[in-house]
Amino acid sequence: MLAINPYLNFNGNTEEAFNHYKSVFGGEFAMVMRFKDSPAAANTPEKHQDKLMHIALPLANGSMLMGTDAIGEGGMPFVTMGNNFSLTISAESREEADKLYSGLAEGGNAVSPMHDEFWGDYFGWLTDRFGINWMITHNPNATK
Structure with a gap:
């Protein structure tokens, strides 16, 4: 990650x-x-x-x-001031992004499945079973 x-x-x-x-x-x-x-x-x-x-x-x-x-x-x-945020994970590969998305979405709400976006990232968005919003992204051009 x-x-x-x-x-x-x-x-x-x-x-x-x-x-x-x-x-x-x-x-x-x-x-x-x-x-x-x-x-x-x-x-x-x-x-x-x-x-x-x-x-x-x-x-x-x-x-x-x-x-x-x-x-x-x-x-x-917009949700409510105080919980109006997500945590964004920048994955190192599509495979890692898929694994993280799948694990975090278990028992939660898969808002937007992993897919290629117009800005070039592989992206998905979910709310986990504990109510935390997560955005998973993989940019194939990102450097470590």
Whole structure:
């Protein structure tokens, strides 16, 4: 396993939050993707087009703080402040991703099975039987 990183869901103010985190932790954003930039942009309401679908801020020791505007339509649903996060596992291989997904999904809710995504990762999302949200990802171009 390459890493486990927090993935934060915000109720429309992700950009404000991440600009604050950037001022605290320093560094530059590794990725900023808006809903209007996705293949599903046509299904996203106009009012959400400029909201953040994904943002990533590298931290120390290879950690990554990631987030999204949880807009509901076309995005992750916002839950409740305090439990509006997922843990993201960056797997070293597709096989490891499948194994982790299968194990964590046992007795839980498989929200999105492992599949190839338009941004290039092999990705799946689930809630385990203890109520923890997990995103499993494998980037074939990631370096250790």
